[in-house]
Amino acid sequence: xxxxxxxVATTLHALPGKRRINxxxxxxxxxxxxxxxxxxxxxxxxxxxxxxGAYFCVTAGLTVLTGLNGQLSLGHGALMATGAYTLAxxxxxxxxxxxxxIVAILVTTAVGAIIGLAAARLRGPYLAGLTLAVAVVVPxxxxxxxxxxxxxxGLPVALNPPPESILVEQWQAWVCWIAALVTVxxxxxxxxxxxxxxxxxxRDDETAAKLAGIxxxxxxVLAFVVSAACAGxxxxxxxVLSQSVSPGAFPLTLSLFxxxxxxxxxxxxxxxxxxxxxxxxxxxxxxxxxxxxxxxxRLEGNLALTFFGVVLVVVMIAAPxxxxxxxxxxxxxxxxxxxxxxxxx
Amino acid sequence: xxxxxxxxxxxxxxxxxGGLLALDDVSLRVTxxxxxxxxxxxxxxxxxLFNVVCGFVGAQAGSMTLDxxxxxxxxxxxxxxxxxxxxxxVGQFNGLSVLENVLAGxxxxxxxxxxxxAALERCGIAEHARQMPATLPYAVRKRVELARALVSKPRIxxxxxxxxxxxxxxxxxxxxxxREADTTVMLVEHHMDLVMSVCDEILVLDFGKPxxxxxPDTIRNDxxxxxxxxxxxx
Ligand SMILES: Nc1ncnc2c1ncn2[C@@H]1O[C@H](COP(=O)(O)OP(=O)(O)OP(=O)(O)O)[C@@H](O)[C@H]1O
Ligand SMILES: [Mg+2]
Numbered sequence: 286x287x288x289x290x291x292x293v294a295t296t297l298h299a300l301p302g303k304r305r306i307n308x309x310x311x312x313x314x315x316x317x318x319x320x321x322x323x324x325x326x327x328x329x330x331x332x333x334x335x336x337x338g339a340y341f342c343v344t345a346g347l348t349v350l351t352g353l354n355g356q357l358s359l360g361h362g363a364l365m366a367t368g369a370y371t372l373a374x375x376x377x378x379x380x381x382x383x384x385x386x387i388v389a390i391l392v393t394t395a396v397g398a399i400i401g402l403a404a405a406r407l408r409g410p411y412l413a414g415l416t417l418a419v420a421v422v423v424p425x426x427x428x429x430x431x432x433x434x435x436x437x438x439g440l441p442v443a444l445n446p447p448p449e450s451i452l453v454e455q456w457q458a459w460v461c462w463i464a465a466l467v468t469v470x471x472x473x474x475x476x477x478x479x480x481x482x483x484x485x486x487x488r489d490d491e492t493a494a495k496l497a498g499i500x501x502x503x504x505x506v507l508a509f510v511v512s513a514a515c516a517g518x519x520x521x522x523x524x525v526l527s528q529s530v531s532p533g534a535f536p537l538t539l540s541l542f543x544x545x546x547x548x549x550x551x552x553x554x555x556x557x558x559x560x561x562x563x564x565x566x567x568x569x570x571x572x573x574x575x576x577x578x579x580x581x582x583r584l585e586g587n588l589a590l591t592f593f594g595v596v597l598v599v600v601m602i603a604a605p606x607x608x609x610x611x612x613x614x615x616x617x618x619x620x621x622x623x624x625x626x627x628x629x630x
Numbered sequence: 631x632x633x634x635x636x637x638x639x640x641x642x643x644x645x646x647x648g649g650l651l652a653l654d655d656v657s658l659r660v661t662x663x664x665x666x667x668x669x670x671x672x673x674x675x676x677x678x679l680f681n682v683v684c685g686f687v688g689a690q691a692g693s694m695t696l697d698x699x700x701x702x703x704x705x706x707x708x709x710x711x712x713x714x715x716x717x718x719x720v721g722q723f724n725g726l727s728v729l730e731n732v733l734a735g736x737x738x739x740x741x742x743x744x745x746x747x748a749a750l751e752r753c754g755i756a757e758h759a760r761q762m763p764a765t766l767p768y769a770v771r772k773r774v775e776l777a778r779a780l781v782s783k784p785r786i787x788x789x790x791x792x793x794x795x796x797x798x799x800x801x802x803x804x805x806x807x808x809r810e811a812d813t814t815v816m817l818v819e820h821h822m823d824l825v826m827s828v829c830d831e832i833l834v835l836d837f838g839k840p841x842x843x844x845x846p847d848t849i850r851n852d853x854x855x856x857x858x859x860x861x862x863x864x
Contacts, residue, residue, distance in 0.1 A: 493721030
């Protein structure tokens with residue numbers, strides 16, 4: 286937890302509350318860019334774009350939990366699995382995507398609430414340990430209840446084909462990015478008001494937060510719930526993307542990658558979560574290409590982890606506040622320079 | 631004006647940390663509108679007394695009443711009871727701007743921004759509203775914490791060593807603030823000049839035991855008190 290706090294402390298100046306860009310404007314512009322991209326990119330790139338959108342839901346929620354509220358979670362991969370399996374079971378029974386996604390979010394939210402309640406009583410390494418246990422236990426449930434979850438083979442996901450005028454990849458990208466942009470918009474509004482302030486206050490000093498009238502436990506549970514909902518949504522999208530779910534898709538390393546991604550991107554910032562989501566797609570893809578050209582699958586798996594590790598170390602040395610802090614630092618100095626100019630100094 | 635029941639009263643509080651007796655049968659009545667000092671050598675139990683009132687520490691024996699009714703608040707409900715407290719040193723939200731730090735303390739009423747701005751103004755730090763506390767001098771940060779306590783318009787303001795680390799001018803400012811505050815104040819402080827000048831009555835603790843209680847003049851001349859401090863110094 287001190288690690289998280291130190292990380293956060295270095296990004297303090299970059300935290301929301303100063304430069305206020307209208308989130309709706311950002312979302313509209315982003316939506317337009319995404320649509321344009323889905324008509325220009327080749328199918329495989331469009332699929333990758335869709336994957337970025339799905340990851341973005343998860344990283345955005347995780348960065349709120351870890352960056353703004355200071356709670357470390359190694360269990361978000363498992364929460365994604367919860368969302369994914371819920372959607373798979375729902376689709377195979379009812380085949381109605383939108384209600385299915387909502388149900389997936391609700392179920393994951395409920396699981397998140399239970400973990401959150403326990404998590405609110407734990408700090409630092411104990412919290413990490415709890416969420417780690419979740420990450421380990423949840424996938425193993427699928428092999429315990431063979432009949433429902435079909436063990437390691439996993440489940441197919443029934444989906445209606447998209448309208449004929451568009452490609453599957455296009456449709457996937459739209460679905461994922463509508464979800465991602467709605468998520469980010471909701472989080473942007475949620476975190477800029479009182480709730481966001483309370484979360485950060487709890488992260489910074491629990492005793493002072495209590496004395497200010499903030500219920501620390503309630504804030505922490507809520508943060509976990511919000512973050513779990515996002516992970517559930519992301520997981521459901523992954524089920525849509527791969528049209529199947531299996532425990533192998535949500536290994537422990539996924540949870541680690543998620544965490545590393547938001548730290549590299551810049552903790553506590555939605556832009557950082559976006560960068561993280563891009564890395565989550567790009568780094569394994571690069572690893573895959575190298576692995577394929579070397580003809581080794583084992584190399585591929587290890588390379589992705591290595592890449593993340595190396596990028597993390599390099600970024601932490603060069604820009605301890607994550608990649609978003611680099612840009613911000615520059616705008617900040619130009620701003621102070623302008624202020625000085627205005628004052629005639 | 632106030633009936634004897636009004637305000638906060640502590641009855642025979644005893645707190646033990648393992649074998650250590652941090653508070654030993656402490657009783658205190660905090661009459662509304664008064665400034666009550668709590669002094670004593672290091673480790674005497676002053677902060678512990680605050681912690682009991684605030685619900686951070688449970689007492690093994692004794693009870694508390696607020697306006698005659700039993701009182702045992704959870705820490706985050708204190709503000710609702712009209713009790714605000716600052717922490718020894720600084721308890722601050724380093725990731726929040728000065729303004730946000732104070733806003734965090736606004737729990738009721740309309741226009742939180744205006745309430746916060748007024749509290750900043752009152753503490754003379756309005757100009758720092760947009761800055762981050764970590765970039766500011768210690769004295770300013772202590773004022774930020776004061777502003778956060780004041781913004782909830784408490785009826786009882788609990789200050790734990792508010793003068794610690796401040797220079798003479800700052801202490802003089804603090805003195806005025808306490809004197810002009812239209813609230814009850816409980817003041818834990820080592821700075822004797824400040825305590826003697828602002829307090830209406832003073833409780834002296836030594837090793838958790840109350841050894842004297844009374845107006846400043848009485849306390850100043852009480853040999854038990856000087857003994858306790860000299861004993862601690864020796
Ligand atoms: N949570 C705790 N657990 C164990 N011991 C504690 C705890 N809190 C305080 N103590 C001990 O209780 C005694 C009283 O501490 P307290 O902090 O109340 O003293 P104080 O009068 O505020 O001292 P100072 O002037 O140094 O702030 C000390 O010996 C301290 O070590
Ligand atoms: Mg103390």
